[in-house]
Amino acid sequence: MKKIINILIILMLVITALSVTVSAGDEYNPEIQDPENDITGKLVKHPILFKILQTFNIIPFKSFEFIDVTSAWFYESEAEPDYLFATIKIKDLQYTPLRTIYSMRWTFNEKNYGVACHIHSNDEFRWFAAGQIFGLFDNWAYKKGLIKDISDCIVDYEENLITLKIPKNIIGDPTPGDVLTFTNAWAGLRFISEICGELAEDQTSYGNNYIIQY
Numbered sequence: 001m002k003k004i005i006n007i008l009i010i011l012m013l014v015i016t017a018l019s020v021t022v023s024a025g026d027e028y029n030p031e032i033q034d035p036e037n038d039i040t041g042k043l044v045k046h047p048i049l050f051k052i053l054q055t056f057n058i059i060p061f062k063s064f065e066f067i068d069v070t071s072a073w074f075y076e077s078e079a080e081p082d083y084l085f086a087t088i089k090i091k092d093l094q095y096t097p098l099r100t101i102y103s104m105r106w107t108f109n110e111k112n113y114g115v116a117c118h119i120h121s122n123d124e125f126r127w128f129a130a131g132q133i134f135g136l137f138d139n140w141a142y143k144k145g146l147i148k149d150i151s152d153c154i155v156d157y158e159e160n161l162i163t164l165k166i167p168k169n170i171i172g173d174p175t176p177g178d179v180l181t182f183t184n185a186w187a188g189l190r191f192i193s194e195i196c197g198e199l200a201e202d203q204t205s206y207g208n209n210y211i212i213q214y
């Protein structure tokens with residue numbers, strides 16, 4: 001009997017150890033999952049407005065699948081330990097003449113951080129930043145965190161993936177073993193400017209923690 005209990009204890013320890021080490025996300029083990037067809041916002045709430053904008057060809061698309069988040073995850077590369085990668089999977093990724101925003105957020109050391117890529121005018125313009133989020137109006141530390149290399153917002157149409165490559169030195173310098181909590185993703189659609197706010201958006205709920213590897 002004692003032997004069986006010992007074996008059971010060892011098995012439980014092994015299972016616990018395995019579940020702790022499986023912390024890096026990928027498409028099959030994403031930290032964040034989200035349902036399809038769950039877009040909210042002005043254009044969803046007011047379908048007549050959507051129809052009018054379509055009639056005048058201001059909105060050339062028929063659905064919001066290009067901002068519909070289905071999952072999102074973090075990962076790192078041993079070859080580039082100074083970066084954290086954040087990938088967002090979209091139901092059907094495509095560019096529009098309007099402004100789309102793809103972002104992920106998390107908490108580290110009791111501070112809130114985020115990364116976002118804005119794409120507009122059919123990909124003629126991009127704006128990409130990461131940093132601490134603070135203040136009443138959700139201001140980001142953009143001056144510190146603006147990423148100059150716009151190619152680090154990697155868009156893959158075929159796989160419907162947006163990958164954001166984030167220098168760790170602008171997100172609080174996390175080191176191996178550090179834990180990112182309250183992970184979540186958000187995608188939104190705006191007119192070119194932010195004046196009108198979001199026309200449509202998709203927020204995920206909080207996902208699993210991510211443990212920094214390198």
Ligand SMILES: [Ca+2]
Nearest residue numbers: 034035068069
């Ligand atoms: Ca969704």
Ligand SMILES: [Ca+2]
Nearest residue numbers: 034202203204
């Ligand atoms: Ca959602």
